[in-house]
Amino acid sequence: MTGQRPFDLGGWRVDPARGVLARDGAETRLEPKLMDLLLLFAASPGRVVSKDEIVAAVWSGRAIGDDTLAAAISRLRSALGETKGAGTRFIETLPKRGYRLAVAPDGSGPPAATGGGEIAALLRKGRAALSVPLPQSLAQARVYFEAAAAADPRSAAAHAGLAEAMLTQHAVGQGAGFAASAKAAAQAATALDPASAEGWALLGAATLLADRDFAGADAALLKALALDPDLARAHRARAFALAAIGRFVEAEREARRAMQIEPLSLAARIDVIQVLFAARRLPHAAAEAKKAIQLSAGSADAWSALGWAQAFLGLHRDAADALLESMRLLGTDAATVARLKSAFDADGFDALCSAGAKLFEQQRVMFVPRPMDLAMLHANAGEADAAFAALEEALRRDDPALLFLAYLPHLDRLRNDPRFASVQARARPVR
Numbered sequence: 001m002t003g004q005r006p007f008d009l010g011g012w013r014v015d016p017a018r019g020v021l022a023r024d025g026a027e028t029r030l031e032p033k034l035m036d037l038l039l040l041f042a043a044s045p046g047r048v049v050s051k052d053e054i055v056a057a058v059w060s061g062r063a064i065g066d067d068t069l070a071a072a073i074s075r076l077r078s079a080l081g082e083t084k085g086a087g088t089r090f091i092e093t094l095p096k097r098g099y100r101l102a103v104a105p106d107g108s109g110p111p112a113a114t115g116g117g118e119i120a121a122l123l124r125k126g127r128a129a130l131s132v133p134l135p136q137s138l139a140q141a142r143v144y145f146e147a148a149a150a151a152d153p154r155s156a157a158a159h160a161g162l163a164e165a166m167l168t169q170h171a172v173g174q175g176a177g178f179a180a181s182a183k184a185a186a187q188a189a190t191a192l193d194p195a196s197a198e199g200w201a202l203l204g205a206a207t208l209l210a211d212r213d214f215a216g217a218d219a220a221l222l223k224a225l226a227l228d229p230d231l232a233r234a235h236r237a238r239a240f241a242l243a244a245i246g247r248f249v250e251a252e253r254e255a256r257r258a259m260q261i262e263p264l265s266l267a268a269r270i271d272v273i274q275v276l277f278a279a280r281r282l283p284h285a286a287a288e289a290k291k292a293i294q295l296s297a298g299s300a301d302a303w304s305a306l307g308w309a310q311a312f313l314g315l316h317r318d319a320a321d322a323l324l325e326s327m328r329l330l331g332t333d334a335a336t337v338a339r340l341k342s343a344f345d346a347d348g349f350d351a352l353c354s355a356g357a358k359l360f361e362q363q364r365v366m367f368v369p370r371p372m373d374l375a376m377l378h379a380n381a382g383e384a385d386a387a388f389a390a391l392e393e394a395l396r397r398d399d400p401a402l403l404f405l406a407y408l409p410h411l412d413r414l415r416n417d418p419r420f421a422s423v424q425a426r427a428r429p430v431r
Helices: 032-043 051-058 066-079 116-130 135-151 156-171 178-192 197-211 214-227 232-244 248-261 266-278 282-295 300-312 316-329 334-347 349-362 371-380 384-397 400-404 409-414 418-426
Strands: 007-009 012-015 020-023 026-029 091-094 098-101
Touching (some): 032 051, 032 066, 032 156, 051 066, 066 091, 156 178, 156 197, 178 197, 197 214, 197 400, 214 232, 232 248, 232 400, 266 282, 266 300, 316 334, 316 349, 349 371, 371 409, 384 400, 384 418, 409 418
Antiparallel strands (some): 012 020, 091 098
């Protein structure tokens, strides 16, 4: 929200903190989204506000259809008492450009130049940076969202964006403390906008990672789904949470629901595959990986998933081909791929895993591996000491994949080692 002080607008008294419009002694309560929309317009009276700016500020950048936006504008107009041909005209539609507030706020209205426009721009830049999964881009996204939250501490969208940025940083191993900070930001977002399904979904994911608290996480995720049953993010987060406690049938159902909502999402398909791995349904994991490759032959994650599934099914030649394709897609040059293939041809799958681990450790500019990736490769190369060293680094970074230590077949060759129980206990299993 761009301002929390009450202000006058076309005969209405707008009270953002209470979420109400008042006139002639009567009050009308606005939905939180409609109040955010009204404040965005009131912060820049007379200025055309584009659809992209509205979506960034009010819907936290989430993709919405033109019909959804038009319906929200229509409801806001109705709440303000605007009717065709009569009364005060509050909101103008400018085809192919956006919308404009036709009535300027009176008296102590919300701040104009430093309000909606500036904050919406910061949110838009944060979303753009967040879409690029590189460490420097994620750090930049966080800076933008922090600036938006500092400029308007009452902006639920800014706090939600900050939570998402820090969760993403945590997922790629940029810091062990990000999950707790993300939880605090998500709590702020839901306190400011209790009707934000995105905020509740982020709170659920952060609670699971920060506290290993399934009940608390699931309560937040169910709240998100009650507000928006088609929020793929919430279904994906709930699939992750359910799989972390071994409830694989329910986890798969949630993951497939997310895939149904977003059929072109590779990330949703990879989630399904990971649940199938944890459930030891390896033929099904291989089949889903092939479907993901059909959707996008350029997905390194899909080829990697297919390779691991084939390896655990004993199809080592096919597994090697798939894993080498994954490495090629990650930017490995042809000569290096040829050397890796030679290692497999000479000494088998263990040698390929060993060579792959060394490649990732030595060429971090090309591909920055997660410690769990290295642990899996070293484990399957029969290099237990190196695998446990990688697991110790994963513990230091609080890698989210640690939540699946009890289930992943990638680490089976380590389970009889006395060190494994210690790692598993320190990984803080979800309770």
